[in-house]
Amino acid sequence: MQTVLNEILHTCKEETTRGAVANYIPELAKADPNQLGICLVDADGKSVCAGDWSHCFSMQSVVKPLILLLALQDSGVDAVRALVGMEATGKPFDAFNYSDQALTGAHINPMINTGAIALCTLIGGSDYEEKFQRLLQLAGKLSGNPSMDILESVYLSEKATGNKNRALAYMLRAYGMVNDPAEDIIDCYFKACSIGVSCMDLARIAAVFAGHGLDPVTGQRLMDAEYARYVNATLATCGMYDGSGEFALKVGIPAKSGVGGGIMGVVPKKMGIGVFAPALDKKGNSVAGFKVLELLSRQLDLSVY
Numbered sequence: 681m682q683t684v685l686n687e688i689l690h691t692c693k694e695e696t697t698r699g700a701v702a703n704y705i706p707e708l709a710k711a712d713p714n715q716l717g718i719c720l721v722d723a724d725g726k727s728v729c730a731g732d733w734s735h736c737f738s739m740q741s742v743v744k745p746l747i748l749l750l751a752l753q754d755s756g757v758d759a760v761r762a763l764v765g766m767e768a769t770g771k772p773f774d775a776f777n778y779s780d781q782a783l784t785g786a787h788i789n790p791m792i793n794t795g796a797i798a799l800c801t802l803i804g805g806s807d808y809e810e811k812f813q814r815l816l817q818l819a820g821k822l823s824g825n826p827s828m829d830i831l832e833s834v835y836l837s838e839k840a841t842g843n844k845n846r847a848l849a850y851m852l853r854a855y856g857m858v859n860d861p862a863e864d865i866i867d868c869y870f871k872a873c874s875i876g877v878s879c880m881d882l883a884r885i886a887a888v889f890a891g892h893g894l895d896p897v898t899g900q901r902l903m904d905a906e907y908a909r910y911v912n913a914t915l916a917t918c919g920m921y922d923g924s925g926e927f928a929l930k931v932g933i934p935a936k937s938g939v940g941g942g943i944m945g946v947v948p949k950k951m952g953i954g955v956f957a958p959a960l961d962k963k964g965n966s967v968a969g970f971k972v973l974e975l976l977s978r979q980l981d982l983s984v985y
């Protein structure tokens with residue numbers, strides 16, 4: 681397996697020259713586009729890694745499945761379904777234009793910004809700092825890395841520039857979908873996006889979703905199987921935004937991307953995958969990360985379709 685990963689990374693190295701690192705969050709523009717890393721954690725808890733797998737980068741949207749999971753655990757399926765739908769939008773992750781219709785839950789899903797921001801309100805906690813700390817603890821527990829923390833410079837950078845997300849939070853309030861102060865909700869979302877992870881962390885988290893809640897490394901149950909299936913299904917239909925259909929065709933595994941360059945892939949019953957390469961395509965998905973997953977899926981016959 682080590683040889684397979686080394687060869688795939690070697691083949692895909694050239695792909696790191698395509699696309700561009702995100703620059704709308706200034707701190708992300710500092711990323712080195714030459715980096716490429718991967719880690720797999722299989723159903724026996726064994727890991728194999730290659731390239732820049734230990735490099736720490738911000739989760740960005742890869743945190744959205746965890747926000748969804750915690751909202752499900754804390755508030756239940758009915759509350760989540762009442763607030764946020766589950767259909768693919770076919771629009772960019774930060775889409776703003778909801779036409780002249782009133783914004784309702786049916787228009788959004790948990791994997792786009794508006795949906796994830798709304799779901800922060802369903803995380804348990806007496807204030808938004810406590811909600812965020814509970815999310816951070818969940819990320820630490822699922823990854824087996826309790827020292828996980830936010831990358832302060834990324835958080836401050838998005839907080840200073842993230843006015844579109846801020847506007848989405850205010851829009852949710854304007855349409856009566858959330859009642860808490862927009863600034864508190866969005867601060868929790870910005871912190872969530874700036875949690876620092878490695879490919880190993882993403883692979884460990886993905887392996888728990890792949891095991892329908894059982895951590896293959898410790899054998900512990902970390903979430904209900906029902907919630908794991910909920911999240912995995914949402915990843916399959918919406919995890920790669922308006923690139924989800926093409927990703928399903930070429931890779932065929934439930935996955936979530938982030939503008940930090942990470943992609944978390946869940947192969948049910950088989951393995952969790954973390955990939956990192958910071959240069960992105962126009963839809964905000966890692967170009968080389970996508971290619972690595974495409975080759976890996978073909979070589980190991982991982983497509984669920």
Ligand code: DON
Nearest residue numbers: 740741773873937938939964
């Ligand atoms: O909200 C944002 O714009 C970023 N913090 C996260 C967006 C993101 O990762 C989209 N993914 N590809």
